[in-house]
Amino acid sequence: DFASECLNPYVRQFLVGWITVLDSVPDIDMLGFLPDFLDGLFNMLSDSSHEIRQQADSALSEFLQEIKNSPSVDYGRMAEILVQRAASPDEFTRLTAITWINEFVKLGGDQLVPHYADILVAILPCISDKEEKIRVVARETNEELRGIQADPAEEFDVGAILSVARRHLSSEWEATRIEALNWISTLLSKRRAEVLSFLSDIFETLLKALSDPSDEVVLLVLEVHARIAKDDKHFHQLIVYLVQNFRVDNSLLEKRGALIIRRLCVLLDAERVYRKLSTILQGESDLEFACTMVQALNLILLTSSELANLRDLLKKSLFNDAGKNLFLSLYASWCHSPMAIISLCLLAQTYQHASSVIQSLVEEDINVKFLVQLDKLIHLLETPTFAYLRLQLLEPGRYIWLLKALYGLLMLLPQQCVAFKILRTRLKTVPSYSFSGEQFKQLSSGNAIPEVNNFVGSQVSEEAAATKEDQKNVHNGINFAQWQQQFEKVQEQHRAHSKSEALSRSNSTSSAKEMQRPEEPKRPLPAADMNRPPSRSSRRGPGQLQI
Template identity: 30%
Template sequence: MLSVNDTGSGGQPSLESYFGESVAATLLGKVNETKDRKESMSKIQARVQQTVLNDGYEEIKKMIACLEENCFLPNKPVPYRKGGLAAIGAVAVGLSSEHISYFLPDIMHLVIGTDTEQGPFSNDCGEYRIRYLACESLFNIAKVANHELLPYIPTIFDGISRLFADVNTEVRHAAMVLDKLLRDIVTSAAAHGKDQLSKFPAETFVQQLGQRMKFKNPNIRQLCLGWTTLILGINGMEAVRYTPIFINEVFDMLADADDRRDSRHNADSLLDLLLTQVKESPPEQAMQIVFHTLGALAANCEKEDKCIRLCALCWLYEYVYLTPGFTPPGKEEDMDEDMKRMRNLLLGWRKMWGEELPQLLPGIFKCITDKENEVSLMAVDLNNSLLDLAHRLGDSLPVQALVAKLSELLVAQGKRPEGEGPMVVHIACLQWICLLLSDSPAAMLRKETLKELFMPIFESLLHPNDEVVITALRVLAQIMEAKPVEEELCIEDLLPEEECTTAGSASASSSTGSGGSRSDLFTVIVHRLLREFSTHQEMLESRGRLMIRQVCGYLDPQRLYVTVARAIQQEKDRAFAQKLVQTFSWILLTAVETRGLREELLRESEQHPQLLRLAGQPTSEEAKADLPRPLFLELLEPWFHNPTSALALCLWAQQYELASELTGRFASFEPTLDFLQQLDQLVRLLESPIFSRLRLQLLEPRRHPALLKCLLGLAMLLPQAGAFQILRERMHLVQSSLLMEVRNDGEAVPAPSKSGGWWSGGSTNLPDAQADFASLVAAFDRLSKTE
C-alpha cells in the first residue's frame, strides 16, 4: 500500500501538499482510471496557472523539484515515473508561453535528462508507456515553449530518433507526431527571421544527424533525410556548409536494399540538392566544402555499390568544373582588395587540389575498370577532366606523391589478368606521367623520381595491348628528350647492376650532339629498350616494327639510329644483332617516320666527299677537309651483321660498287631458307615505290654498271621462283635501255675493269677509295660470318 507523507524523503514538501491527495495518488499510480488521470492533470494546470498569476515563480520551482524527487529519481518505480512525465507536461501547459522560458531548463532536465541513452527515451527505461508518455509530455511542452525549445532540439532529436526504431507501434507514432511539431517549430523560427533562428544550434544538430544516419533502420534514415532536407531549405541557415559532416552517411544510403527504395530515392534526391547548393555557394564556402569532402568522395569511388560509385564520380566531375582558372591576375602590390581576395581564392583552390589529387586517382582508376559501362565511361571522362585540371595547376602539382601513387598503380596493373579494364588503367597511369613530364620536368627528372618510374614503364612494354606499349614509348621519348636535373646522372642510377657495365661503356662512346647528360640519358633508355628486345625476342618479332616506328615518330630518328648502330657494334649475341639490324633496316627503308633519315642518306651520297670517293666519283681538294662522319658509314658496319640489310642500305645510298662486291660474297653463304627469304623480300622492296629512283637509273646502264651487275648477281643467287621472275623481267627492260644507248652514240658498252674485286668499278681506281673499300669489305667478311 503506497503512502503519501506530508514531506518527501529529502525534506521537500510532498506531492499531496502541492497538488492534493487525489492528484498525488494519481501521480503515484494508485488511480489508473483515464478520467481520473485527466482530472488530475487539469488540477495541476490550474494550480500552476494560479501560482503564476500570484507571481509564485519560486513556488513553481519547488513544485518541479518536488516532482523530480518523488517521480524522476532513478530508483523510483515505473508508475511514479509515468505519473511524473504526465505531471511535468501539465505544468508546462499551465505556465503558458509567456512564462515557460524561465522554467524550461528545469523542465527539460526532468524529461530528457543529460543522457538520452539512460532517460525515458531508452529501451531500458521499462515498459513502453514511459517512452510514449515522454513523447506526449514533450509534445505538450513544445506546444507551449515554441521557439524557446530550439536550443533543446538536438537533444530531443537524439531521443526521438531512437524511438523511430521502437518495437512498439504506439511509441513510434508518438515520436512521429512529436517530430512533426519540432519541424514546424524550426520552420516557424526561420520565418520569423535570424533572431529566432539563431537560437537553433545548427552545427550540434547536424552532428546528431550524422551520427544517427549511421543506423541501418529505415525509419531512422528517413527521419534524418527529412530533417536534412528541411534545414537545407531554410534561408539564412546555410546548412550546406555542414555537408562534410554527413555526406558519407548519405552516400551509404544509396546502397539500401530494394525493400528500402524510399530511403534510397530520398538519399539520391538529397544528394542532388546538396550538390546544387554547393555549386551555388559563395566561392570561399564552396572551396571549403570541396576541400573537406574530396576524401569522402574518393573513398566512395571504391565502394561496392554501383550507385554510390556513380554518384561519387558525378560529384567529383562537378567539382572539377566548379574550380576557377588558375592565373592570379597581376602583381599583389598592384591589386585592390577585391583582386587580392580573388588571388587568394585562386591560390587556395590550387593548394587544395594539389593536396588531394593523389588520393583521388586509385578510386577513379578502379571505376575505369568497372563492369558497369555507365560507371566506366563516367570515370574515363572524369580522368580526362582531372588531367586538364592538373595541367592548369602547373607548379602546384604534388609530383612526388603522384609519382609514388602512379608507380604503385602501374605495378599493381602489371599483376592483374589481361583485359580491357587493366589496359585502360595502364594507359591512364602513363598519361599522367606524360603530363607530369611535360608540366613539371624539373621535379620529374630527378634521379629518385626517374628510378622509381624506370622499371614500371619498361615493364609496360610487355603489356599485350599495343595502345599501352605506344603510350609507354611516348613516356620514354619524353624522358629521352629532356635534360635531367642532375648533370652527373649516370646509368648506374637507373639500371640494375647487371646492365650497368654494358650500357655504361656504350654511353661513353655514343655521347654525341648536345650535352653529355642528355646523351647519357638518351643512351641509357635506348640500351634498356634493346635489352628488352634481347630478353623478349618474341616482342621484337611481333611488335618490334611498331615500337621502333613510334619511337622514331617521337624522337630524332638519326640520333636513334646512330645510338642503336653503336649498340649493335658491341652486341655479343650475333643472332640477336642480325634480327635487330633486319628490323631497323626495314623501318629505315619503308616507314613514313624515317623519311627524313632516308633523305639524309641520299643527300650525303651526293655531297659528302668520303662517300663520293667511295662511289668512285672525283672530289675537290677543298672537299677533303674534315667533316662529320657520314650517317651511311655510322650504320654500314653494324648493318653487316645482316648481309641483306647491308646490301639494301648500299643500294639506297647509291654505293653500287660496294653493293656489287657484297653480292659477290653472298655466294659463299649457306643458302638457308631465312637467307633466301630475306633476298626475296629485298627484291620485292626494290620493286616498291620507295626504290623508283634506283629503277630509273637502270635506264642508264653505262652510267651505273655496278648497279646492273649487283641485280644480275642477285638473280643468279635466287632460285627460279617469284623473286627471280621479277628480276628477270626487269633485266629484259634493261637490255632495251642498253640497245637504245648503243644506237644513240654508236659505241659499245665499255668492258669492266679487271682490277680490284669481283666486278670492280671505278671506285677502286682512286687510292683513298681503294683503302676505304677494302676496309669495308673486310669488315663485312668478319661480321657476316655466322658462328
C-alpha cells in the same frame, strides 16, 4: 554514422528526415557538420529500402546545391569520403560520388591540390566503368582536374600522382591505361624536372607498357618516352633499355618492333634514332640477336614512309658528307647481316662495293635465313623505294656494277623460286648496249668505267662532264676495302658462332642418346681362353700380314 549503422530501417528513415529538417533551419549551418555524416548518407544510397534511398539522394542533392552557393567549404575531408564511395559496388552510389567529385573539382580546385592523387584513384577506374553515365562524368572530371594550373608553391605531390598513374598502367581496361599515360605526359610538359626525379619509379613500367595489346596505348607510351628522351642522357637510356627489351622478348620485336621504331623516328628524329641503335648493336655480344635486329631495322629503313628522308640522305653517300657519315655509321652494325649490307649498298648506290660483298659470300653464308632475306629484297626492288635503281638500268653502260650486283644476286637464288623469276624478268628488260673491249677489261680489273654509252652509242659533252665529276667523287673518302674487311671479320664471327652452336647441339643430342642406351654387361672370357697361349698370328710383328 549512427544512421548508416542502425539496422532498423525506420530509425534510419527518421534520422535522414531530421537531417533534412535541421538543414532547412536558416540559423543552423549544417555544411559545417556535413563531413561527419556524409559517409552515412552515401551508405544509404544502396539501402534495401527504396524510400530511404530516395530520402538520402534528396538530402545529398540539397547539400550539393548549398555547397555550390557557399563561399567556404571543407572540401578536403569530404573528398576523402567521396573517393572511397566512388569505388562502391553499387552503381548509383558510384555515380553520385563521381558527380560530387566533379563539382568539387570545378568549385574548389585549388583546395583539392593535396588530394589530387586520391581523387585520381577514384577517377581513373570510373573512366572504364560499365555504366555510360559514370564514364561520361569521370572523363569530364579528369579533364577538369588535368587542366587546373596548380601554384608551384602549393602541396602538389608529383610523386603520388605518378605512383597512381603507374599502378593504373596495369589496369585491365584500355581507357584507364590511356588516361594514366595522359597524366604522365601532362606532368612531363608542366613539371618535367620533378617527374624526372621520380623516373626510376616509373621507367620500368613504361617500358613494359610497350608490349601492351593496344596500339593506342603503345603510341602514347612512345610519346611519353619521347618527352623523357629530349636530352642525350635519357635518350641513350631509352634506346639501351629498348634494345634490351627486344633481346629478352623476341615477340616484342616481332609484333611491335616496326611500330615502335617508326614512331620513335617521327618523335625523336630518324637519323638520331638509327645512329644510336647502330652504335649499340655494333658492340652486341649476342650475335643472333644482333643479326635479327639489324634485319628488322633494315626492313623498316627500306619500307617506312617515315624514313624517306633518311633514304634520300643515304642515296647521296658518294657525294655528300652527311650521307657518307650516316652510311658508315650504319655499316658498322649492318655487318651482322649480309643481306642488310647489300641492301644498304644498293640504297646508297655503292654498287661496286655491293658486288664485292656478294662475291665474298661463302657456302656457310647462303643458308635458308639468307635466302629468305634475299627473297624479301628482290620483292622490295620492285617497289617505289628502288624506282631510281630500276631507272638506272636504262643506262647499263654507266651502271655496270649495278648490273653485276644484280646478276650476282640472281646467281645465288634457286631457279625454281619466285624471286629468281622476278629478278630475271627485270634483267631481261635492260637494254642490250655494246661495250668496248677496254670497258670490259676495266670492269674485270675492278676499276670504274670512264666512258658512258647512251642509247645511240654517243656521249654529249654535258653528260661526259657530269660523269667525270661523279667518278671523281665516287669513293668520297670511303675506304671500301677496309670496310669490307670489317664485314668479313664480323661474318667470320657469325660462322664460328654457328659452328659452335651446331657442335653444342650435336654433343647434347649424343649425350641424350648415350643416356637412353642401356649399358651392355661385359661378359667374362672363358677360363680356357684366358689360359690359352697367344696364337702365332697374334704374335706377328708390325707390317706382317696374317696368312
